[in-house]
Amino acid sequence: MSPILGTRHLVRLALRRDRIVLPIWVVLIGTVPASMARTYEQFFQSEADRAGLTANMAANPSIAVLYGPAYDLSTAGGFTAWRIGVFVALFTGLMAIFTVTRHTRAEEDTGRGELIGSAVVGRFAMLTAAVLVAGGASVTIGLVQALALIGAGLPAGGAFVFGAATAVTGLVLTGVAAVTAQIAEYSRTANGMASAVLGIAFLVRAVGDSSEATWLSWLSPLGWAHLARPFTGDRWAVIALGLAAAVAAGAVGYALLPRRDFDAGLVRPRPGAATAAPWLGSPLALAWRLHRGALIGWTVVFVAGGAVMGSIADGISALATDNEQAQEIFARMGGSDALVEAFLAVIVGMFGMLVAVYGVQATLRMRAEEVAVRAEPLLATRVSRLRWTWSHLAFAFLGTAWLTLVAGLAVGLTHGLRAGDVPGALGDVLAGTVVQLPAVWLIVGIATLLFGLLPKQVVAVAWAVVALAVLLSLFGPILDLPRVVVDASPFAHVPKLPGAELTVAPLVWLAALATVALAVGLGSFRRRDVG
Template sequence: MTTLTAGLSPLLRLALRRDRIMLPVWLYALIATVAGTAFSIRKLYPDQASRDRLAASINGNPSLRALYGPLYDTHSLGAVVAWRALPYGGLMIGLLCLLLVTRHTRAEEEAGRLELLGAGAVGRGTALSAALTTAAVSCATVGAVATVVLLTLGEAASGSLALGLAYAATGLLFAGVAALAAQVARTGRAANGLGGALLGLAFLLRTVGDAAGPHGAGHWLVWLSPIGWAEQVQPFAADRWWVLLLQLVVAAAEMTGAYALLLRRDHGAGLLPDRPGPADAPSSLRGAAGLAWRLQRAGLWGWTAALLVSGLVLGAITDGVRQLVDDSAQVAQMMERMGGTTGVVDSYLSTCMTFLAMASAAYAVQSTLRLRGEETGGRAEPLLAGAVGRLSWAAGLLAYPLAGSAALLLAGGLGAGLGTGAVLGDAGTWTGRLLGAALVQVPAVWLFAGFGTALFGLLPRWTTAAWGVLGVALLIAYLGPVVDAGQWLLDLTPFTHVPRLPGGELRTAPLVWLVLLSAALLGAGLAGLRRRDVG
């Protein structure tokens, strides 16, 4: 036990200090999503009749069940909030715990800092204990505040507690997944990739199982998904506490297995064998651009595939969403406000383009912050000490948040066009329209890459604050229209200023201003990089 906890207190304080910017933003976004969902549900479905119509639309439509899951009960607003919040809330808290645990375990080990700590009074498993404790505190915070929010709105105590615990248990389960991935993979990127793949698989299994329906042949797939388990708790409907116990038992087994593997493997090694590299480096690695491609290609292909599939799914449920909107004038008004177009289908699809742009912005921030990761990891200085200039090195890596994010949006637009065409017909026309609708989102995405670059060049220690800026922008764009926020607040996010296509008017002036502002931020960041010390 000493090996697992020696020096835990200072290491835990260090982890919380390192996450003092990222963690509050994530927690605020998760909690605000629950509160905003509760507010919007109360506004959109104020009476029993409207909730019954919603349940009939959702439960009778396989595409909508795949997107949101089945609605188990309509006798309380809490049941509708749980239906709307748990699938995507479980996905987000799972992602948070994956990133937290990997950051404080495998990434620290890869950088060599854990070896220095381990040479002192810190036990071999203390870093993992600190990471899991940080994740547990985060999960408990989200679960507790979500419970209090629902109690404040007058919902039943048992259902409110069940929903809060479902959030917390899902996060803990994926913290265990990340702990195992950190033992299997040799690098932080590989551990994040492995954990992210399992998270995506869990969401896919939940989607397929829910689409099959409660009596369908494939409904059993829900029980293979931790996100599906959170849904099966059924807060405010059945309050199935035994499902929560199942989640906690699996999470405990994962964490126990992670400790066992950690104590048996060599420091710095992973369970996956290393592949021997070629004797000679390829000619593509002779320049900064080739190195950047080698570093960024795996992430780019993964994100591109994810947005292509997301676009296909969003496009394929277009007809089902049209039926849902036809049943509720309030939903139609909200969709109109989010999409800004007059036709129901166009309004929905323009909203989908905004969601794809949000995902692309996350990729842009992640790939921009690779600059800081290469610098703090000590890999940039040897390159810059030779014939590689600072600007050429930075330009090679910045090509991916700029050109790569545009490629991601094209993939999402292509998928949405093919999916929409499959259910509405005329795939060629829809594909062309949605490719254009996706491309107009590019300047808004570039703004986040520019902001991250400016922080990297001018205030390198605050580079990770780019995640906070993105989080606030996403929160405003996602919840602002739902809670009827003022236009001044909606104008704070760049997603508000791009033309709402398809169906809206193509205005070039906002796009030009966004491009100019992005260029100014990029220029400021690169100028700062030329003048400051590296490292």
């Protein structure tokens, strides 16, 4: 029997299951660059404005940490590649990771993989189908980007290089996810490992783009999005490098697959103790045991990321305060008119969005326990449904509060040390991070609502909600989208601290909506069947 027998049917099944999520990824990521190019034409109409923009942005390493090197901002294409090239590549990589894991390791976790494998299906068919779907979606995103950019009036050569750079990043992360799916025994672990690789790639690129060690950027798939230099050189050789890396990563995944047992990973978890510890006598203690690894990992990431972002914030002041173009860019990203405060407002907003990702992850752990038939035996005891759900939701709510505090401390302390005003900087940044919590909790409440009402669709729809909120918050104001569209994101209603005026009413409304969503979700879960 062919090792890939049945791949075509599994691809159709995967596309059927992802018929809503994948088109959302493709449309949102694929059309943002063209909208950015049109916005550039509106803001920078004279040659003097464009030349000044390039001179100021290219010379500031703090800006390069976020967006990469500014090769040429005198054209709409060069500006678009600089401003969002890394971010669209980042989101494409996340899409590829989630897609591959969803159709490989997650299938084995739920037992569907064993059912499929008992049919006339080759050993490599499931992995091949996942790689084809994730890789195909990545290529489709790149193609949509290229065609949309051409439609916006940009040169075809640069447009296709831009789209190819995005697609290659997705292909590389597809290969990475194929590897982690063989190493880890559970889908959450595989997702976490692949996402950690993506996070490290971002940090390596940030260091390489903002320091003299530019060779580090060549080690990061996200760095290739700039090194391909769309619209400012069109280096197809970098695209070829990315394709080679994608093939190599995929080959490793295929080589590892036969070396493990079905429904097991190459790295087996160590055996537990013969008897449970005394403190493991309550649902909350069990939930802590299940959530602690993810919470510790996120804490480490936030400490490291916050320290990096806080240390570069003071360098934003090097952008001359009389540069109206630079101030306008940051103001439209959601901050105030003061450059440093605007930069900090953007940073704490990004951390808030990342905290929302953790909140959804923690909430969906309930569904993972339910599908794996670990919740039902527990609920067969004296443990009530509400007590069980609250044991997990405690980490979705208190865990997000903890991560928000960690981010604020890391950014505030490092920025205060650089600026020579630790108390003032710490207070301002902590205020900016704390106000993110109502928006984060609303997204957690929506995920809980979906868990109670739509358990079978909760994973896909919950991730689509948080992805849509993040994309609208990041790109909606810059692209000058209608206010009603941008307001669909809870983060659009959060005061942009530090720098802006604190308004309590939106925070109260967000908290109230989160409470309603939470109550409806818990009530629905009490009435539906488990499983």
